[in-house]
Amino acid sequence: MTEHRNRAGSGRERILDAAAQLFAAQGYAGTSTRDIAQQAGIRQPSLYAHFSVKSEILCELLVETLRPPVEYAAKLFDDTDLPARDRLIRLLDFDIRGLFAGRRPVAVLGVLPEVRGPEFAEAHRLRNGLRELYGRLCGDALAAAGAPVGPDELHRTTAIVFTLVEGISARRFEDPDLDVDRTIQDTTTAILRILGV
Amino acid sequence: MTEHRNRAGSGRERILDAAAQLFAAQGYAGTSTRDIAQQAGIRQPSLYAHFSVKSEILCELLVETLRPPVEYAAKLFDDTDLPARDRLIRLLDFDIRGLFAGRRPVAVLGVLPEVRGPEFAEAHRLRNGLRELYGRLCGDALAAAGAPVGPDELHRTTAIVFTLVEGISARRFEDPDLDVDRTIQDTTTAILRILGV
Incomplete structure (x- = not known):
């Protein structure tokens, strides 16, 4: 997985982009919020500022x-x-x-x-x-x-x-x-x- | 979840029945081999005698x-x-x-x-x-x-x-x-x- 991609866009948009990529590649259940934060290039607590689950x-x-x-x-x-x-x-x-x-x-x-x-x-x-x-x-x-x-x-x-x-x-x-x-x-x-x- | 269902049929068939029920209800990734064994009413090592993963x-x-x-x-x-x-x-x-x-x-x-x-x-x-x-x-x-x-x-x-x-x-x-x-x-x-x- 490439870290720190999707630097463009707001935090929220970067999270959605990263999640869509990962869900499509490895499935919904196979993707953790940690994976999503990493792919979006943000820290996990920042993700939770936008989405609680x-x-x-x-x-x-x-x-x-x-x-x-x-x-x-x-x-x-x-x-x-x-x-x-x-x-x-x-x-x-x-x-x-x-x-x-x-x-x-x-x-x-x-x-x-x-x-x-x-x-x-x-x-x-x-x-x-x-x-x-x-x-x-x-x-x-x-x-x-x-x-x-x-x-x-x-x-x-x-x-x-x-x-x-x-x-x-x-x-x-x-x-x-x-x-x-x-x-x-x-x-x-x-x-x-x-x-x- | 109901334990020890599907007592009928061979071990292999019971595992397949249980897995199909669980995958349909809670998804593939959301189902563990432990869940499947429990639902089939067998022990996990018995499951691994039939399917390795x-x-x-x-x-x-x-x-x-x-x-x-x-x-x-x-x-x-x-x-x-x-x-x-x-x-x-x-x-x-x-x-x-x-x-x-x-x-x-x-x-x-x-x-x-x-x-x-x-x-x-x-x-x-x-x-x-x-x-x-x-x-x-x-x-x-x-x-x-x-x-x-x-x-x-x-x-x-x-x-x-x-x-x-x-x-x-x-x-x-x-x-x-x-x-x-x-x-x-x-x-x-x-x-x-x-x-x-």
Whole structure:
């Protein structure tokens, strides 16, 4: 491990950068706050000035992955001039592009058993919110295409769409050289075909 | 934690059952071989008679998840009386049903950073083999439908299909009550639509 990297940015940002790198390389449970402090080039007590426990760091990384697409999707709903299908395409572009940016490969860690407790409640709330927004956009796109579906079918279709989008973070994890534009295009095409819109 | 459960079965099977339960509940890194021995109702030295390190237990759980669909898919290729599309449908049924059976919810642990080292080589080999078999079946189904694709496009389409199938194990992890038949049907429909066959 290289010590004293990530000297740029505030202490908090350096801690998040270091944690994202280490979690991705050696796992969440396999990384201690001591490792994170060392990688961030700060002393452990300084880390505790920003985060009281390790789970708080992972929760913040998950939250910062989820908040931008949730806010973007919420804004998209106000843009009623845009057809529902185009709004869905825009959300997919924004969300998947985000999963490839910066520290976001850690998003896959959200599926871990360790990440189910109440200390991750804010991440779960945002994830449920994002899935619900995907569901509403899929429902609107289907209705606009003259193929409205009931709540149960919409729920099941949304589960498939969301599984595919979340699966991208795992693929990013496996193949850091994955072509972003191509992956967005392939995933969007697949999802529009699943919906039949 | 309940001690001395899983008294049925051989020592080896009891260890695998206990490990799968614990890994799913508290994560791979959060589970010690001591926890596993206790849950299996055996002494730790007995555990080491079967597995020399913890990674060997997880590798075996991943391998037993992957081996049946790999063997099934390989056999499907010999059944040339069956159209390619039907063979793909059969593989999806077999594979997804397997992901819901027995100890297989741990399959999702295969995406972890911890599970990339050489000690998991056998699991990686089988996973790559399964993905390749999916690719060949998708390619055959597309060709049979009069829409053959080149190797690059087939590789990208297969990545999407495989992401969706693997994503099922994460959903199983989140929702133990997921309706198996319904999920198989939804996933199969989605994949046939993605392929356009």
